Amino acid sequence: MITALDHIAIAVPDLEKAIKRFMEDFGLNYNGREDVATAKTSTAFFPLPPTQIELVHPLNGEGPIAGYLEKRGGGLHHLCFRTDDIEADVARLKEKGYQFLSEQPSLGAHNCKVIFIHPKSCDGVLIELSQPMGEH
Numbered sequence: 001m002i003t004a005l006d007h008i009a010i011a012v013p014d015l016e017k018a019i020k021r022f023m024e025d026f027g028l029n030y031n032g033r034e035d036v037a038t039a040k041t042s043t044a045f046f047p048l049p050p051t052q053i054e055l056v057h058p059l060n061g062e063g064p065i066a067g068y069l070e071k072r073g074g075g076l077h078h079l080c081f082r083t084d085d086i087e088a089d090v091a092r093l094k095e096k097g098y099q100f101l102s103e104q105p106s107l108g109a110h111n112c113k114v115i116f117i118h119p120k121s122c123d124g125v126l127i128e129l130s131q132p133m134g135e136h
């Protein structure tokens, strides 16, 4: 089941500039960068309990964020819901007619299993489900 709002993701055209902004202007704690090859995405996380801000940027100029930036520029990109059983939630939501953007969860940031729901299934909002691998 969904247990928390894990992160709010913002697509940024200039990752270093955005990291500086969130650190210096907004004074948030910076939890470091992580390039996620499987997602073709560079990420930077800022814990803001009980959730976190995830900055997302194309990895090597490729991937879904490159397409997003090309079409729309920077902006709010997705919401991530943490789940304690991603497979069960995917099965339950598929039953309800939700369209997923991949067959299976894949490796996301911070050693989590992640999967995305098509924006069309959720009133135009891109939703990510994430389950930390350490959890059963």
Ligand SMILES: CC[C@@H](C(=O)O)C(=O)SCCNC(=O)CCNC(=O)[C@H](O)C(C)(C)COP(=O)(O)OP(=O)(O)OC[C@H]1O[C@@H](n2cnc3c(N)ncnc32)[C@H](O)[C@@H]1OP(=O)(O)O
Pocket: 009, 036, 039, 041, 043, 054, 056, 064, 065, 067, 068, 071, 076, 077, 078, 080, 101, 107, 108, 109, 110, 112, 114, 116, 118, 119, 120, 124, 125, 126, 128
């Ligand atoms: C780092 C790993 C992980 C983590 O651990 O946190 C991440 O967060 S990775 C983040 C990047 N990865 C992804 O976003 C994967 C899922 N996304 C996709 O598969 C695609 O981006 C997409 C959502 C299928 C869109 O693909 P695209 O090629 O850009 O198609 P369109 O531009 O034609 O869009 C289709 C349709 O969807 C709307 N759209 C696109 N992006 C978003 C968005 N972020 N939020 C809401 N809506 C979005 C777009 O407007 C189109 O709608 P219509 O115009 O009405 O057709």
Ligand SMILES: [Co+2]
Pocket: 007, 009, 054, 078, 080, 128
């Ligand atoms: Co995310």
